[in-house]
Amino acid sequence: MSHSHSPSLDPATRDQLIQAAFAGRDRAYSPHSHFRVGAALLTTSGEVITGCSVDCAAYSETICAERVAIVKAVSEGIRSFVALAVVSDALHAISPCGPCRQVLREFCPLNLCVFLAPADWTARRERGDALTGVKETTLVELFPMSYDEGFDLPRWSKAQKDERASAKNAG
Numbered sequence: 105m106s107h108s109h110s111p112s113l114d115p116a117t118r119d120q121l122i123q124a125a126f127a128g129r130d131r132a133y134s135p136h137s138h139f140r141v142g143a144a145l146l147t148t149s150g151e152v153i154t155g156c157s158v159d160c161a162a163y164s165e166t167i168c169a170e171r172v173a174i175v176k177a178v179s180e181g182i183r184s185f186v187a188l189a190v191v192s193d194a195l196h197a198i199s200p201c202g203p204c205r206q207v208l209r210e211f212c213p214l215n216l217c218v219f220l221a222p223a224d225w226t227a228r229r230e231r232g233d234a235l236t237g238v239k240e241t242t243l244v245e246l247f248p249m250s251y252d253e254g255f256d257l258p259r260w261s262k263a264q265k266d267e268r269a270s271a272k273n274a275g
């Protein structure tokens with residue numbers, strides 16, 4: 105698979121981000137699903153923001169770890185991200201659900217680095233297999249043709265359209 109469009113992370117930063125996602129997973133509130141998920145976002149300033157899944161007895165109000173991490177960051181004034189790691193209790197990589205992909209798209213660049221690691225990643229890493237079982241992808245690969253991409257809505261003023269165009273070129 106080619107990731108030439110993706111600004112990949114150095115291995116130490118990637119491993120720290122995955123470890124942070126596990127720390128998030130360990131704080132998950134999962135009395136109903138018994139399925140813990142953790143996420144960690146790397147900001148452009150190098151900060152790591154974690155999230156955990158939060159169950160609710162009325163199941164549909166359960167919130168995913170990815171959205172918890174994003175909302176935490178945005179509520180602290182942080183809206184600029186370069187990478188995301190997601191882990192769970194599953195022994196294979198799991199990927200963000202549809203609604204989370206849309207929320208990630210709201211705040212993250214399409215070339216966001218995404219690392220999806222299996223639950224036994226720490227043991228694999230200790231054996232020298234830090235990348236075994238880790239799926240490395242990008243937001244655009246997870247969410248092609250996403251809503252908002254390239255839209256040109258008539259309600260926007262010319263100034264807004266120009267601003268979008270220059271922001272896009274800058275990104």
Ligand SMILES: [Zn+2]
Nearest residue numbers: 168200201204
């Ligand atoms: Zn989700």
